[in-house]
Amino acid sequence: MQDSTVPLISMEYAFTGGAAQDPAQRPGVAHMVSGLLKEGSGKFDFKTFHQRLDRHAIELRFHVTHDHFRGALRTINDSAEEAFELLRIALTSPRFEAADVERNRAAVLARLRHDSTDPSSLARRKFLEVAFGDHPYARPVDGYLESVPKIEAEDLKGYVRRVIAKRHVQNRGGRRGRSRGRLQAAR
Numbered sequence: 001m002q003d004s005t006v007p008l009i010s011m012e013y014a015f016t017g018g019a020a021q022d023p024a025q026r027p028g029v030a031h032m033v034s035g036l037l038k039e040g041s042g043k044f045d046f047k048t049f050h051q052r053l054d055r056h057a058i059e060l061r062f063h064v065t066h067d068h069f070r071g072a073l074r075t076i077n078d079s080a081e082e083a084f085e086l087l088r089i090a091l092t093s094p095r096f097e098a099a100d101v102e103r104n105r106a107a108v109l110a111r112l113r114h115d116s117t118d119p120s121s122l123a124r125r126k127f128l129e130v131a132f133g134d135h136p137y138a139r140p141v142d143g144y145l146e147s148v149p150k151i152e153a154e155d156l157k158g159y160v161r162r163v164i165a166k167r168h169v170q171n172r173g174g175r176r177g178r179s180r181g182r183l184q185a186a187r
Contacts, residue, residue, distance in 0.1 A: 028144070
């Protein structure tokens with residue numbers, strides 16, 4: 001939906017190939033990527049990247065499911081150029097610096113430890129195992145307590161190379177390539 005009276009840009013997109021693309025021995029890679037793309041990209045470290053987002057009223061979000069790596073961008077029209085540039089470098093040039101990876105890993109492991117005693121989380125994981133057996137859908141999107149410590153920066157970079165690519169882009173409705181022309185015309 002387009003409304004030219006509201007000076008905002010709001011865009012959602014997805015790349016086909018979510019957590020089901022994680023290496024079998026390292027579930028949780030895609031989930032960690034989704035948590036790290038805003039931790040610094042290109043020439044910008046974490047602090048500088050976030051200062052630019054804040055200064056220009058830009059919101060970037062990333063989320064992964066078994067089938068898709070999803071994202072959202074929201075900003076005011078006046079910040080469109082900066083917003084799309086920061087999104088571009090987040091998706092194409094993530095830094096995956098050791099300190100950022102370890103901070104993200106610690107947060108994921110804390111959540112997994114909590115989930116390991118939560119009845120709803122345990123039931124969900126058991127259902128996935130029973131329902132999907134050896135299929136990648138049986139593996140939890142956020143990984144296991146045993147797999148997350150084994151994830152290395154090269155695993156994260158490999159996921160970005162395989163999944164975050166033009167050939168995998170979908171707009172929210174699932175159609176490929178239709179939103180780009182509309183967005184360029186609106187700018």
